[in-house]
Amino acid sequence: MPLNLLELKALNALELAPRLIGMKLLVGGVGGSIVETEAYLAEDPASHSFRGPRPRNAAMFGPSWHAYVYRSYGLHWCLNIVAEGAGAVLLRAIEPTEGLAEMRARRGSRVSLCNGPGRLAQALGITGAHNGLSLECQPFSIVDRSHAPEISSSTRIGISKATEQPWRFGFAGSRFVSRAFPKPGR
DNA sequence: CTAGGGATTGTCT
């Protein structure tokens, strides 16, 4: 499906995060279907944009539908999609479908290719050089889903602030997520 | 200027 960029660029992080589930993301022809995301809002203590513009988070205050890439724990890269309102959506897992050999080469032939933000970035060849780039241009290629999938949600992973917000989203039932989602409540 | 701590992952026990 072609992208409705006008619609997508107007969404804030909390709206965009579930909207991205099921969309296909390729970087240099390598990638697959997005199955797990997390939303980070500007007024969110867990967000890098919470304390206002800084050199590191400048991309979050730029135009939406651009990449925000940061280094995590000094060694891993993490890829976000900037949303309206100085928020961003962290891409945590994709179901790899294109360029499997290249991903395995970058991942050192490890079994886990794209389940987790650091692994995903490594498998897709993302580095700080991609920070601030528009997702409308090479090497990025994004294709919309044809219909809305069933979405799971849970609290976000690895944060110490605003831990109760259920702002992690996933493709229901996918085995490619970084962590299983709790069963729907009853 | 220095100390503390991550939106993580791989390895070892």
Place this chain on the structure above:
DNA sequence: GACAATCCCTAGG
């Protein structure tokens, strides 16, 4: 399940 690896932003003096 525990912990090291490793960079750099942030807070505080």
